[in-house]
Amino acid sequence: MSTVPIGTSLPEDTGPREKPARIGETRGDRLRRVLSSRLASVVALLIAALWTIPTFGLFINSLRPDDEIRTSGWWNFFTDPQVSLYNYNYVLYSDSQGGGLFLNLINTVVITVIGVIVPVAFAALAAYALSWINFRGRNALYVGIFALQVVPLQMALIPLLSIFSRGLHIGDFTIMPAWELDGVYTIVQVWIAHSIFGLPLAIFLLHNFMRELPGDVMEAARIDGASHSQIFRKVVLPLVTPALASIAIFQFLWVWNDFLVGRTFAPGEATRPLTAVLGDMAGTWGFGWTRLPAAAFIAIVVPLVVFLLLQRYFVRGLLAGSVKG
Numbered sequence: 363m364s365t366v367p368i369g370t371s372l373p374e375d376t377g378p379r380e381k382p383a384r385i386g387e388t389r390g391d392r393l394r395r396v397l398s399s400r401l402a403s404v405v406a407l408l409i410a411a412l413w414t415i416p417t418f419g420l421f422i423n424s425l426r427p428d429d430e431i432r433t434s435g436w437w438n439f440f441t442d443p444q445v446s447l448y449n450y451n452y453v454l455y456s457d458s459q460g461g462g463l464f465l466n467l468i469n470t471v472v473i474t475v476i477g478v479i480v481p482v483a484f485a486a487l488a489a490y491a492l493s494w495i496n497f498r499g500r501n502a503l504y505v506g507i508f509a510l511q512v513v514p515l516q517m518a519l520i521p522l523l524s525i526f527s528r529g530l531h532i533g534d535f536t537i538m539p540a541w542e543l544d545g546v547y548t549i550v551q552v553w554i555a556h557s558i559f560g561l562p563l564a565i566f567l568l569h570n571f572m573r574e575l576p577g578d579v580m581e582a583a584r585i586d587g588a589s590h591s592q593i594f595r596k597v598v599l600p601l602v603t604p605a606l607a608s609i610a611i612f613q614f615l616w617v618w619n620d621f622l623v624g625r626t627f628a629p630g631e632a633t634r635p636l637t638a639v640l641g642d643m644a645g646t647w648g649f650g651w652t653r654l655p656a657a658a659f660i661a662i663v664v665p666l667v668v669f670l671l672l673q674r675y676f677v678r679g680l681l682a683g684s685v686k687g
Contacts, residue, residue: 417662423655424449431652449656453643459650463636463657469628470618470635471664473549477556477617482610484557485564486602490594492565493572494580504569510562519626522558526551526627551627552635559623560613571605572598611672618665636661 396402419436426439427446454464491497492504529540543550575598583593599606624635636657643650643657 420655421659424659428652431655449653450660453653453657453660461653463639463660466634466636466639467660469549469633470637473552473556473624473628473635474614474617476553477560478610478613480553481557481560481564481613482606485561485568485609486599486606487594488561488565489568489572490590490598492569493575494593494598495590507562507565511566515559516622518559519555519622522555523551523626545630546632548628548630549633552623552633555623555627556617556620560616564609564613567609568602568605571602575601607672611669614668615665619661 422436422439423431425445425447426436427444427448430438430442430444452458452461454461454467456462488507492500492507525538526541526543529536530538541551579597580593583597588596619637620635621637621641624638628634628638640654640657640661643653
């Protein structure tokens with residue numbers, strides 16, 4: 363056992379010291395405390411500001427005349443402000459190339475509303491069945507639905523389009539005839555495609571939420587004589603409303619911003635969504651690129667408003683599955 367002579371100074375510890383953890387604090391509590399600190403808030407605000415600058419510049423450019431957009435950057439607006447709504451009027455109502463987007467905006471709204479309601483409704487029913495109804499092959503079916511998320515959307519576009527246009531045949535046996543849709547009726551193909559591509563993820567997320575519901579509540583409802591339909595409508599749906607809202611927001615943003623599905627299944631002028639025509643607005647030689655800021659801002663303002671109006675449901679839905687019981 364070594365001793366230290368009296369009067370000898372002990373060496374100072376110059377290494378970094380960890381802030382001591384509070385008594386009874388878990389790693390999760392400590393991480394939550396660090397992320398909610400003032401420094402973390404400042405970093406989050408800085409990232410949000412940097413993320414917003416391009417959108418803000420897009421909005422400023424959409425209000426400037428064509429000559430100003432061609433000759434100077436959007437930041438020059440603050441030294442020489444010139445406001446014009448000509449580009450908005452042109453892209454929405456003009457009959458010339460790059461205009462008339464009002465019809466495409468209506469098409470996008472129609473596609474998005476049905477493309478959200480149908481998959482979310484079917485996903486809720488399927489998730490309840492996979493969570494609370496015992497039947498043979500339930501786990502295998504759930505694993506199969508989960509595995510469908512691995513399939514890239516791009517690989518399924520052409521086969522699905524072939525089924526719509528030619529039908530599905532095995533030898534001489536016809537499983538499904540060709541749909542032969544034309545004109546505005548091709549929008550049905552877009553609805554079905556969005557529903558098919560959105561169902562696996564929606565079922566997976568809703569299944570996770572519904573599995574966290576208390577089993578005692580379900581058992582009490584069964585003892586009272588409630589059927590599965592009554593349990594789903596009167597017990598499950600009120601409890602998973604935040605989850606439904608968050609998944610509906612995800613699906614809304616995906617359908618609204620989609621380009622490939624709309625371009626593939628709705629090629630006609632009568633059904634083309636807004637995103638499918640934005641790439642053609644500049645014209646053959648690119649002379650109409652000054653109209654793109656106005657058109658792009660029209661395309662992003664609707665999902666932005668929807669997200670801001672439903673963000674409280676979105677946050678509650680994301681946190682709903684983290685608490686059991």
